[in-house]
Amino acid sequence: MNENTPGAVPSGERGSGGPPLVLPRGKTESVARLVTVFGSLGSDREKRVHYVFDVGEAKYWETMVAASGPVRSIVPELPSAAWYERELHDQYGIEITGHPDLRPLVFHENWPEGVHPMVDAVNQVPWASREYRFLTVQGDGVAEVAVGPVHAGIIEPGHFRFSVVGDTVLHLELRHFYTHKGTEKLFEGSLVNAGAMIAESVSGDNCFAHAIAYSQAVENACRAEVPPRASAIRLIGLELERLVSHISDLGGLCTDVGFSVAAAYATRIKEFLLRASADCSGTRYWRGIAVPGGLRFDLESRKILGLSQAVSLAARQFADLARVILETPSIQNRFETAGVVSPEVARDLAVVGPVARASGIDLDVRRDHPYGHYKSAQFEVPVTHYGDVMARAKIRIKEAAISARLIQQIASALPIGSVLAPLELDGEMHGSSAVESPRGELYYWLEGSDGRLTRCHIKSPSFQNWPAMPFAIADNIIADFPLINKSFNLSYSGCDR
Amino acid sequence: MIFEVLERSLQQPNRVIPVEALLGNCDGSRMPDVTSARLTPAIAQRLVEVCPTTAFSMGELGDRPCLKLSYAECIGCGRCEEPSEGAVVTAPRFTWCGLPKANLARLWDLESHTEITPPRPNPEMVRGQIRSLFGKALNIRQLDAGSCNGCEAEISALTNPYYDLERFGIHFVASPKHADMLLVTGPVTRNMAEAVKTTYEAVPSPKLVVAVGACGCSGGIFAGSHAVVGGVDAVIPVDGYIPGCPPTPAMLMTGILEVLRRRTVR
Structure with a gap:
């Protein structure tokens, strides 16, 4: 196991006496609930990743790993971390290994590749035109319905890509972050x-x-x-x-x-x-x-x-x-x-x-x-x-x-x-x-x-x-x-x- | 079941607020007003320092120092009241809604303690003009260009039984192709800029655009962010501005009717 892997250490070995944080799927009852994952910069501007868990008894438990190199994804154990790690990848340029889907989350086609606002200077970011690949659902009679970002009502913008057979939805892909304001x-x-x-x-x-x-x-x-x-x-x-x-x-x-x-x-x-x-x-x-x-x-x-x-x-x-x-x-x-x-x-x-x-x-x-x-x-x-x-x-x-x-x-x-x-x-x-x-x-x-x-x-x-x-x-x-x-x-x- | 619903409807008193009581009303918005006589250069300086956006700024007119209050930037946080020694109070009425951008700023001469804001081309609406707005139709398409949803909450309130915007023949429509007016909220984010332009182009001419809220008017508290392009007018032409964070339903109605009046009552 990589040194930069968070969690995955049973209680006792961590020294804090906390419960095991990451267990195989199927034993989810005993897994502490993931609260959030986010990045920060240390005093020497070294990238860090923070993981916060709810471990019960009125306690939030936080752990941090240095992220000068790649960090192993926790998504295979904790699917709830998927968007957090994609955001880290966008905002900090932290390489995440083993993540099933690292497409840009926060930034759209207009954002140039390799610019990470939480690390880089972002005074004059040029406009780019990148490609975004939606998931495709294939099969007999499957049709795609694209909705948004502008919706028919007094509501906020976001994009929904439905794959339907007749009226029934097979799959919905979300594309959000239209209101991302930094x-x-x-x-x-x-x-x-x-x-x-x-x-x-x-x-x-x-x-x-x-x-x-x-x-x-x-x-x-x-x-x-x-x-x-x-x-x-x-x-x-x-x-x-x-x-x-x-x-x-x-x-x-x-x-x-x-x-x-x-x-x-x-x-x-x-x-x-x-x-x-x-x-x-x-x-x-x-x-x-x-x-x-x-x-x-x-x-x-x-x-x-x-x-x-x-x-x-x-x-x-x-x-x-x-x-x-x-x-x-x-x-x-x-x-x-x-x-x-x-x-x-x-x-x-x-x-x-x-x-x-x-x-x-x-x-x-x-x-x-x-x-x-x-x-x-x-x-x-x-x-x-x-x-x-x-x-x-x-x-x-x-x-x-x-x-x-x-x-x-x-x-x-x-x-x-x-x-x-x-x-x-x-x-x-x-x-x-x-x-x-x-x-x-x-x-x-x-x-x-x-x-x-x-x-x-x-x-x-x-x-x-x-x-x-x-x-x-x-x-x-x-x-x-x-x-x-x-x-x-x-x-x-x-x-x- | 339906009879129970109907019975409740009949028991309810009429809640509609008369239009005269709504125009200029700004209860619950905490927009600032300045009492000229109490304004000193020292207080003016403090107002500029305490303002979290750039609503208050110092300027000069000729060689005389003056204080500028731009409602386009004001988020109604009320922080200017504390150090003002009574020079800034919560406005009891607010009529800077639906005006062109040039009319959103007020100026005070700090030496003579007088307001020197250039007069507006049109004075406030009089009763006859309000009446003349009835009986016309206006279709509004609301467009969120990146707002926090505060403005949307207040715009939705326009259709509730207190404000009942439909009494003026004003409707919210689902498609920009059906709209006469775009009501645009939020700072325009990078990710929405293209959609805002496309939506604007989809509205048939002649069309009106109203920028709503501090963010829509100027970018508000998000001005300068790397992910934000600016206020609505950074992307599409705007006919009228409705300040506030968020503007109350009464301010929204005042602003929409003001824009409508400039277009219809000559």
Whole structure:
């Protein structure tokens, strides 16, 4: 075994006493879950590869290998690493041996070969015209349907290449990263306090979760203690974001099956909450509120109570709407058995969030790696195992109700005091943090020195979950794709960054 | 089942916000406004330093120092309020939506404490003009050129029962070939540049292009990234700009109607 091989070492030999990280397939229950793989540069600008695993007992376990030479792929053992290693290959030019598919992921035909933004200077990158080879599916009656990047709706861009026989999808190939904005590179050199604004622009509808994950990573690096009032208000913001997102998703599912009345109800409830949110915090999506150390400003308790009342009303209306939707026979017909993600696929691809919980994977960062006010909060984590559109819809309905209860619980017992703790930013810093965003586990890892960032990596739940989509759509009819896609509710921008 | 749905519909009050209450409304956007009388050269300098984009910048008009606020770059983060000693406040109203780029910047003379922004060619809409916009049809094709999805969330909200854009005969259409207006969000990424041009070409003439959000107007917080080409006008011609990060539905509506008015009300 190559010296540069991560994992694959049984417990004991590593010295840290961790569990075996990589076992043969089939024994996946005992494998630690891969969280992310990313690169960085050492102080001598030597390339490094970091591997982060969730090893249970509220611990993330990180290991690093030097990558001056080729690094052996872990994809044969952990398929969930496939996109991460392709990204490493693109961004750092790290040679990965044994990877089944090292086509460019992040960069398209226009990007010249051999330019790696995380290592090279990229001020004036010439436009190239390279070739991209899609997988081909052959056989009698197989046709290709190419969709995107521009889609017929108010949605983000991405390309889908379906291979179909009649209406049935044999294979879906994803081609994303149309919204790649070089975000991780933008963090480099940024002031630590300004980084929260970049984090907020990674995925616009989950901006508060990103701001919190970023801020917590800084706080962990500086060993800063966030004041109780700030962490309570953060919890309210995070749960509100989840509630709004889940309401919007259920409405979107109704839109995609032509149940427009229910869809309009959902948009009405969502808008009611966004307006209540603007009344409370001055911003509809809680932008510009979270900063490393706490919050930029305090929110009045009176206004938070007002928000909590609005949440209570919205949650009641949503529960009523959800009951009507779930009892509608045509909805049951469309939702049930559509887009199944089996527990095996979910585990192999290490999916996270509601998609994982709908496929029997009991995983929630709020409970498993508690942070901030979640350490003392009481809440359940719903899990079901059918893995179809209906399962994902039901998980969201249950979580919305739980989020609403959490908001009311915390709002009724808000701590008093300041909302911003001072940060000690001098010297070297290194920290990471995870947050359960509405789409699942969001993980930030950063390094900096003297108040400026040198590296910030974002593991977004969408990047993790997109590769499971082709498995969910296979054997379904192509007309169900919008519905199945919506039931995942993945962010393109969060994935592409 | 359908009767239960209908019963609920009948129980709901009408939520539609009158257009007069929407135009110029910017609640929840935190766009900044400057109080001229409180502005000093020292405060102006601090605003330039604290701004994470280049929305605030110093300039000179003749030999007099002046402060420039370009809404195209502003992401509404509110960080300029703290060091401003009251010179910057959250704008109670915001009407810089749907204007040409030249009209998106404001200027203040720091010696005389007065705003010296050149007047806009068209004043704000009056009631009669609003009415004249009804009864026409406009088909909009929304195009994401690389946005974070924040603008999309707010654009989708335009069709909800509060804003009901359809009351103006404005529809979102699925194909650029059916569109009169392209509503483009996001900084144009390298990977989307070609698709943006192709989509623009597919819209039949005469066509309108509106750039949405700080990113669409200027590249916003992503300006200068190696993976981003710039704002929408770096790739295709733009008729009107709607600032904000993201612009609220009311700001979007103000901007769309403003662009429409410039085209139809002469």
